[in-house]
Each structure stands twice: as structure tokens, then as C-alpha cells.
Amino acid sequence: MLRAVRSFRMAAWLGWQIESNWTDPxxxxxxxxxxxxxxxxxxxxxxxxxxHGDFDSPLxxxxxxxxxxYIYVGSVMTGISWAVIEDREHYQTIKYIYIxxxxxPTYLIGRGAARxxxxxxxxxxxxxxxVLFLNLQLDPRAIxxxxxxxxxxxxxxxxxxxxxxxxxxxxxxxxxxxxxGDAVAGALYLFSGAIFPLxxxxxxxxxxxxxxxxxxxxxxxxxxxxGELAGGFPTFARFSNAQLxxxxxxxxxxxxxxxxxxxxxxxxxxxxxxxxxxxxxY
Amino acid sequence: MQAIxxxxxxxxxKLRDRKKGEARExxxxxxxxxxxxxxxxxxxxxxxxxxxxxLIKILTTLLGPSSGRAxxxxxxxxxEPQQIRPLINMVSGGEYSGYGLLTVRENLWMFSQFYxxxxxxxxxxxxxxxxVVGLSDRLNTKTSELSTGLRQKMNIVRGFMTEPRxxxxxxxxxxxxxxxxxxxxxxxxxxxxxxxxxxVLLTTHYMVEADELCDRVAIIxxxxxxxxxxxxxxxxxxxxxxxxxxxxxxxxxxxxxxxRAIPGVRxxxxxPAEGGAALELMLEEESVLPAVVGWLxxxxxxxxxxxxxxxxxxxxxxxxxxxxxxxVEGDAVD
Amino acid sequence: MQSTSPTRLSxxxxxxxxxxxxxxxxxxxxxxxxxxxxxxLPMLAVSAYVFVYRAIGAPESYVGFVVVGGAMIAFxxxxxxxxxxxxxxxxxNGNLSLYVMAPTSLMAILLGMAVGGxxxxxxxxxxxxxxxxxxxxxxxxxxxxxxxxxxxxxxMVALYGMGMMFSSxxxxxxxxxxxxxxxxxxxxxxxxGFYFPVKSLxxxxxxxxxxxxxxxxLDALRQLVFADGASIGFLSVPVELxxxxxxxxxxxxxxxxxxxxxxxxxxREGRLTESRR
Numbered sequence: 001m002l003r004a005v006r007s008f009r010m011a012a013w014l015g016w017q018i019e020s021n022w023t024d025p026x027x028x029x030x031x032x033x034x035x036x037x038x039x040x041x042x043x044x045x046x047x048x049x050x051x052h053g054d055f056d057s058p059l060x061x062x063x064x065x066x067x068x069x070y071i072y073v074g075s076v077m078t079g080i081s082w083a084v085i086e087d088r089e090h091y092q093t094i095k096y097i098y099i100x101x102x103x104x105p106t107y108l109i110g111r112g113a114a115r116x117x118x119x120x121x122x123x124x125x126x127x128x129x130x131v132l133f134l135n136l137q138l139d140p141r142a143i144x145x146x147x148x149x150x151x152x153x154x155x156x157x158x159x160x161x162x163x164x165x166x167x168x169x170x171x172x173x174x175x176x177x178x179x180x181g182d183a184v185a186g187a188l189y190l191f192s193g194a195i196f197p198l199x200x201x202x203x204x205x206x207x208x209x210x211x212x213x214x215x216x217x218x219x220x221x222x223x224x225x226x227g228e229l230a231g232g233f234p235t236f237a238r239f240s241n242a243q244l245x246x247x248x249x250x251x252x253x254x255x256x257x258x259x260x261x262x263x264x265x266x267x268x269x270x271x272x273x274x275x276x277x278x279x280x281x282y
Numbered sequence: 283m284q285a286i287x288x289x290x291x292x293x294x295x296k297l298r299d300r301k302k303g304e305a306r307e308x309x310x311x312x313x314x315x316x317x318x319x320x321x322x323x324x325x326x327x328x329x330x331x332x333x334x335x336x337l338i339k340i341l342t343t344l345l346g347p348s349s350g351r352a353x354x355x356x357x358x359x360x361x362e363p364q365q366i367r368p369l370i371n372m373v374s375g376g377e378y379s380g381y382g383l384l385t386v387r388e389n390l391w392m393f394s395q396f397y398x399x400x401x402x403x404x405x406x407x408x409x410x411x412x413x414v415v416g417l418s419d420r421l422n423t424k425t426s427e428l429s430t431g432l433r434q435k436m437n438i439v440r441g442f443m444t445e446p447r448x449x450x451x452x453x454x455x456x457x458x459x460x461x462x463x464x465x466x467x468x469x470x471x472x473x474x475x476x477x478x479x480x481x482v483l484l485t486t487h488y489m490v491e492a493d494e495l496c497d498r499v500a501i502i503x504x505x506x507x508x509x510x511x512x513x514x515x516x517x518x519x520x521x522x523x524x525x526x527x528x529x530x531x532x533x534x535x536x537x538x539x540x541x542r543a544i545p546g547v548r549x550x551x552x553x554p555a556e557g558g559a560a561l562e563l564m565l566e567e568e569s570v571l572p573a574v575v576g577w578l579x580x581x582x583x584x585x586x587x588x589x590x591x592x593x594x595x596x597x598x599x600x601x602x603x604x605x606x607x608x609x610v611e612g613d614a615v616d
Numbered sequence: 617m618q619s620t621s622p623t624r625l626s627x628x629x630x631x632x633x634x635x636x637x638x639x640x641x642x643x644x645x646x647x648x649x650x651x652x653x654x655x656x657l658p659m660l661a662v663s664a665y666v667f668v669y670r671a672i673g674a675p676e677s678y679v680g681f682v683v684v685g686g687a688m689i690a691f692x693x694x695x696x697x698x699x700x701x702x703x704x705x706x707x708x709n710g711n712l713s714l715y716v717m718a719p720t721s722l723m724a725i726l727l728g729m730a731v732g733g734x735x736x737x738x739x740x741x742x743x744x745x746x747x748x749x750x751x752x753x754x755x756x757x758x759x760x761x762x763x764x765x766x767x768x769x770x771x772m773v774a775l776y777g778m779g780m781m782f783s784s785x786x787x788x789x790x791x792x793x794x795x796x797x798x799x800x801x802x803x804x805x806x807x808x809g810f811y812f813p814v815k816s817l818x819x820x821x822x823x824x825x826x827x828x829x830x831x832x833x834l835d836a837l838r839q840l841v842f843a844d845g846a847s848i849g850f851l852s853v854p855v856e857l858x859x860x861x862x863x864x865x866x867x868x869x870x871x872x873x874x875x876x877x878x879x880x881x882x883x884r885e886g887r888l889t890e891s892r893r
Binding site for chain 1: 653654656657658660661663664665667668669670671672673674678708792795796798799801802803805806810811812813816817
């Protein structure tokens with residue numbers, strides 16, 4: 001346990017050193033603002049063009065909030081798999097870390113912790129922009145903060161588990177590694193109900209969304225932030241908050257178990273194939 | 283014609299302390315004047331951080347000087363880099379360049395194309411050179427599957443295969459085992475012998491390498507050239523000094539400081555050895571030796587073995603800098 | 617066997633072929649999972665935007681816009697990651713100094729990278745168009761194939777010229793290169809109208825965004841392949857083609873000058889061979 005705590009702490013510190021290593025803080029600020037705002041703006045323009053600017057509709061809040069919190073998927077989940085790539089290909093330190101008495105999976109999760117921080121900045125900036133410029137109905141007095149933080153914590157645990165699974169896969173492959181995280185995050189965008197209700201998908205695809213813990217997580221976040229307005233979203237209307245939490249935690253536990261087992265298998269296979277510290281120079 | 287010439291060459295790096303926000307300057311090279319005639323194998327000997335790689339980067343048109351001028355094959359490195367590049371090549375020690383997915387042959391072929399060598403000729407040279415360095419059986423091995431030493435051999439072939447008029451070797455045997463390093467040195471010697479018009483500038487911090495290979499050596503430290511001549515002439519400068527190696531029993535309370543205090547003792551290196559000590563003495567002249575031996579005898583120290591040693595380039599370095607190369611590097615780390 | 621000095625053109629061509637080689641070979645030697653990660657997964661991301669349009673009740677023609685836009689993203693990603701910031705990765709690997717030191721031009725090296733990456737990029741783009749058409753029943757209405765080919769070619773020339781200009785900037789950068797490339801994704805998707813007709817933006821915003829060749833190229837392609845394309849076009853196809861032609865010349869000539877200038881600057885400031893981040 002102590003080893004895991006030590007590994008996490010050291011990895012989180014290292015991750016922050018890497019993330020904050022900007023020669024130009026101004027550029028960092030611009031990057032932190034422009035990237036999430038532009039991402040949200042794509043959806044805002046799409047929505048605005050078709051609905052002629054009906055930003056008061058609950059559907060707009062649905063889309064906007066889903067997209068905002070989806071930033072965590074890219075940052076935390078991708079951040080963990082990216083740590084494997086960085087340490088293996090760029091810094092070439094993975095072999096030293098791997099053979100050190102650290103708990104390697106916890107180390108990877110710790111590296112994702114710094115990306116959580118930078119992701120949080122992007123989420124906050126996106127939400128503030130929505131409130132200021134797009135009439136997003138977020139009243140701090142009306143937010144169910146305990147539910148929000150509980151959902152956030154559960155979701156981040158879930159994302160860490162998925163990130164670990166992805167990290168394990170990344171350890172086994174060399175030449176497609178760089179955008180694995182982003183590609184998977186992009187694909188999950190489809191199945192998570194982040195930017196459209198699952199009902200829009202063909203019936204044969206919807207079950208995928210219903211087994212994704214992301215779908216429940218985003219729904220809980222929307223409910224905590226929007227309150228009754230979230231009742232207008234049909235997908236999970238028949239589930240109470242407690243039921244959603246239960247499903248989220250159950251799926252998170254399942255994914256965590258799968259991730260733990262799969263990571264171990266992937267790690268073993270990577271070791272057998274000599275992939276742990278293989279530099280592809282690709 | 284001078285293959286390489288520098289005039290008051292200098293390079294300063296501006297560094298910024300991230301925590302304190304202060305800017306400071308690092309003088310990597312200062313007032314370097316060198317002339318290397320065509321056909322020479324010229325060595326640049328110095329500790330880590332002496333400025334060897336900086337000098338090579340300037341001469342290979344990768345880095346601009348802060349002051350002074352330099353010419354390679356008669357062309358100014360700043361004004362005429364395009365005229366220089368077809369005539370040169372470089373191999374660095376510990377290189378990781380190339381593409382892991384390509385085979386040895388493919389990597390080398392790719393780089394040959396950047397020099398306009400026809401594919402047929404390039405492949406022939408590649409095969410011949412790989413045979414010389416003992417890599418023929420790895421022609422179709424992916425470079426990501428090569429060990430560090432084999433990868434370095436591949437990079438050495440990359441440097442030689444373009445038949446450069448001036449070749450820069452920046453610590454080319456770094457990371458190679460003793461046998462491989464010896465093979466590389468033999469290869470360099472043979473290559474030079476077969477190409478009297480080609481010039482090689484070799485940087486190293488291995489004294490033996492410089493001594494063995496180089497027609498002339500420049501000793502560099504702290505960005506400055508301290509001496510430049512053939513190894514024999516440089517060592518001859520120390521011939522007034524006498525260098526002895528002593529194998530003694532336990533020192534019985536005789537301290538190295540006491541021995542260093544004996545008039546005429548220039549330098550003493552004391553190394554503990556099994557059952558006693560090894561002493562390396564540099565004396566002003568041979569006649570000082572009896573005083574040292576007498577002091578040891580008076581202290582009851584058994585003298586097991588005494589040997590007169592010829593000066594090495596390391597001794598030259600110590601005389602110029604005042605400490606051994608490892609000590610200079612240790613100071614730099616501190 | 618002696619080698620005679622190559623002509624400038626033969627050296628340029630040899631370099632393009634040689635530098636394209638690792639990319640082409642890599643396509644064939646990579647783990648086959650690349651098809652999944654670089655074609656199927658991006659297709660899923662494109663599908664998400666299709667479903668957004670369906671959720672908000674957009675006309676079906678918008679589905680086609682998204683599919684074509686999603687396909688063209690492959691080229692922008694190629695510019696950002698396989699070309700512009702590639703010099704940063706080459707610096708990290710130690711290859712950049714070898715390229716600069718060689719008697720060939722950086723333009724040839726970059727063009728080789730672009731040509732080599734083109735096969736993967738084309739596969740991704742075609743894959744998305746085919747899969748998108750299959751799943752979402754996109755209806756194409758193709759007029760002149762030659763005009764389509766001309767539009768695509770001009771777009772690529774201008775785009776890759778722009779990529780070379782970016783590359784020259786990246787000669788001076790370190791870790792910022794990666795961040796700048798990362799930062800240039802979403803804003804370009806937004807202002808170039810990858811997922812919606814650029815006409816939806818303010819005229820002057822769209823005109824400003826036209827400096828990115830994909831803005832005009834994508835708009836022209838949509839007008840040429842969809843029946844109601846002209847109604848959502850920003851400018852007419854001939855005007856957009858003229859714009860692309862101008863951009864092609866400006867970027868190709870500009871990239872040559874900028875590469876030379878930036879190389880000199882990087883050499884003067886010692887930025888070519890800094891190692892780890």
C-alpha cells in the first residue's frame with residue numbers, strides 16, 4: 001500500500017513537472033483557453049445553424065455539458081496511455097521506472113493525475129464561457145454539489161481504470177501508439193451519449209452506450225448541475241439518481257477489475273515480446 | 283589547402299535559470315585558432331563539457347559561432363554552408379538516429395540519397411562497409427533490434443559511405459566495447475591510409491585513442507585550446523620530468539602529503555592496492571627519486587616494484603590543466 | 617566506382633523518394649491494428665457528429681457534409697503531426713542535424729515526408745468516405761470528375777505548402793511545437809468548416825479562415841459532390857479555385873524562403889541539436 005502511495009505521489013509530481021514545463025506561460029494560457037473553447041464552439045455553431053440559436057433548449061445544455069466534461073476522458077484516460085508513450089519513446093526512462101520498486105499501474109495513474117488538473121482548467125473555462133456567452137443555465141446555488149463531486153470522483157476512478165486498460169494495450173504496440181488515446185476517446189464520444197441522446201443511434205448500437213459507464217457518469221453530472229432541467233433528457237429518465245450511481249459504481253468496479261486483469265496480461269505479454277522499453281523511433 | 287581553419291572562434295550560450303529567472307552565459311568556446319591541413323587525422327582531446335562537440339557543430343554548419351570565423355574545405359561555415367555540406371559528414375557517439383522500422387540497409391540507403399549517391403553505388407558501398415565493420419549478417423535486420431554497439435557501427439558506416447572530404451567523428455567509440463572500439467580505430471586508420479586527400483577531425487576523451495590515431499592533437503578545456511601538436515611532441519615537453527610508478531607495501535603512517543612536500547615532486551597520485559599502495563610520481567628530474575625512496579625507507583615502507591614510465595597525453599593534460607580529466611569532469615558536475 | 621556530382625533536380629528527387637520510403641515501408645510493416653486505430657476509430661468520431669445533427673433535426677444533406685469534412689481531417693492531421701511538428705521529433709531523435717548537414721534541401725525532406733504519409737492519409741480519408749456512405753446512406757451527385765480532381769490537387773498543393781511553412785517555424789521550437797500542433801486542431805476544425813458549411817460563419821471570419829487551404833478546398837469539394845452543395849457554398853467554385861491557386865503559389869514560394877531563413881536562424885541560435893525536452 002505504501003509502495004502504491006509512493007508511486008502515485010512520485011508519478012503525479014513528475015506528471016506535473018512535464019505538463020507545466022512551458023517555456024512561455026502566455027502560450028500555455030492561450031492553449032488552455034483556445035483548445036477547449038474551440039472544441040465547444042464547433043458544436044455551438046452546428047447547433048446554432050440548425051436551430052437558429054435556440055440556446056435556451058435543454059438539448060443545448062445536454063450537448064454543451066456533455067462535451068465540456070468529456071474533456072476529462074481525453075485528459076485522464078489518454079494521459080495515462082500517453083505516459084507509456086512518453087516514457088518509452090521520448091524520455092526512454094520506462095525501463096528504469098519499470099525495474100524500480102514502484103507499483104507500475106499506480107505510477108501510470110499518477111501520471112494521469114497531472115492531466116486531470118490541466119483537464120479541470122479546460123472544463124472550468126468551457127463552462128464559464130457557456131454561462132457568460134451562451135446563456136447556459138448554471139446557478140451555483142442550485143447545483144447539487146455533493147452529488148456533483150460524488151459523480152465526478154466515481155467518474156474519474158472509472159476513467160483511470162479505462163486509462164490503465166489502454167495503457168496496457170499501448171505497452172504492446174509500437175507503431176500506432178501515438179494517437180491511440182485520442183482515437184479511443186474519439187470513438188467513445190459516439191457511444192457515451194456525450195453530445196447526443198443515445199436514442200438517436202440505431203437500435204442495434206444503443207446497447208453499447210448502455211454498457212458504457214461514461215453514459216451514466218455524464219447523466220449524473222448533468223442532473224447535479226441542471227437539476228430539473230435534466231429531466232427533459234429521455235435516455236435515463238426511468239432511473240433515479242441512486243440507481244444511476246449504483247450502475248455507475250457497478251460498471252466502474254467491473255471495468256476496474258477488467259483493467260487490472262488485462263493490464264497484468266498485457267504487461268506480461270509486453271515483457272515476453274521485449275516491448276517494455278522498445279524504442280520504435282517511428 | 284587547409285581542410286579546416288578557425289580564427290578566434292567563440293560560442294556563448296545564453297541560459298536562463300528557470301527558478302531564479304536570471305540569465306547567464308556559458309562560454310562553450312573562446313578564441314579557438316586551429317589549422318588542419320588536408321589529409322590529417324586531427325584529434326581534439328578534452329573532458330566532457332570542454333567544447334569539443336560545440337566546435338564540431340560549428341564546423342558542420344549546425345551551429346553559428348558567436349564570434350570569429352571558421353572555414354571547412356575553403357568555405358566559410360556561416361556564409362557558404364551549402365558548399366560545405368556535400369563535402370562533409372559526421373558521426374556522433376551514442377547516436378540514436380535513423381528509423382527503427384527500417385533495416386540497416388534501408389536506413390543507410392536513405393541517408394545516401396540525401397547526398398545524391400546513385401542507389402546501385404550506395405548499396406555497393408553499404409555492403410562493403412558493413413563487411414568491414416562486421417555487420418554483413420545484419421544487412422536486413424531492423425535497426426530497432428540492434429544493440430547499442432551495433433547501432434553505433436551502423437552509424438559509423440553512415441558517416442563513411444558518402445566518401446566525405448572532411449569527416450567529423452565526435453566520440454565515435456562511445457558506448458562500444460573494447461574489441462569493437464579497437465576495430466573502429468583500425469578501420470579509421472585504414473580508411474585514412476587509402477584516402478590521403480581526406481581529413482578527419484576526431485574528438486575524444488580517451489587519451490589512448492588520441493595517442494594511437496591522431497597525427498596531431500589539440501588539448502581543449504573550458505572552451506580554450508591549451509596546446510596543439512603531435513602526440514610525440516606534446517609528450518616530449520614533459521621529458522624533462524621523470525615519471526615513475528611505485529608499488530609499495532603498507533605506508534606505515536607515511537602520508538601522501540609528506541611525499542608531495544619533498545622538493546622536486548611535481549605530482550603524486552596515491553591509489554590503495556592490495557596489501558599496500560600504488561604511487562605514481564611526476565618528478566622535476568630523476569635525481570629527486572632517491573629522496574622519495576629514502577623517505578619511504580625511513581618510514582619502514584617496503585618498495586616492491588619501481589618502474590620508469592613514458593609520459594602520456596594524460597600527463598600532458600594534467601600539466602596544462604593542473605588536474606586529471608576525471609577530476610575536471612567531477613568539478614564540472616559539482 | 618566513382619560517383620559524379622548529382623544535379624540539383626536529381627538530388628531533390630532522390631531525397632523525396634528516400635524520405636518517403638520509411639513512411640511507405642512503415643505502412644506495410646506496421647502492426648495491422650493501424651487500420652483499426654487510424655481508420656475505424658476516427659470514423660466513429662465522425663459518426664458522433666452525424667448523430668448530433670440528427671439529434672437537432674438537421675437536413676440529411678448535413679450528414680454528407682460531416683462525412684466529407686471528417687475525411688479531410690485526415691489531411692490536416694497529416695500536416696500537423698506528420699509534417700509540421702515532425703521536425704521537432706526528428707530533432708529529438710537526432711535525425712534533424714543529419715538532414716541539415718546533408719547537401720539536400722529541407723523542402724525535399726518535407727515533401728518526402730508528405731508523399732510518404734499520403735498513402736496512409738488517403739486510405740483514412742477514403743475509408744471514412746466509404747464507411748460513411750455505407751452507414752449513413754450519403755447521396756453524392758458528382759458533376760465533373762476533372763474539376764473535382766483539380767480542386768483536390770490544388771487544395772493539397774496549397775495545404776502542404778502551408779505545412780512546409782509551419783515546419784520552418786517548428787525548427788526553432790522545442791516542446792512548444794507539440795503544443796502548437798495540438799492547439800491548431802480544434803480552431804481549424806471550427807473555422808474551416810469541417811463539420812458545418814463555412815458559410816454559416818460571419819463572412820469576414822470565413823474569408824479570414826480561407827487562408828487555410830482546407831476552408832476553400834472543402835467548401836469547393838462539397839459544392840462539387842452534393843446536389844445542394846451550391847446553396848451552402850461560401851464562394852463560387854471558380855473563385856475558390858482561384859483562391860487555392862493563389863494560396864498554392866504563396867505557400868510554396870513562402871515555404872522555400874521561410875525554411876531557408878529559419879534554418880539560418882536556428883543555426884545561429886543553436887536550436888537544431890538540442891536534445892531531450
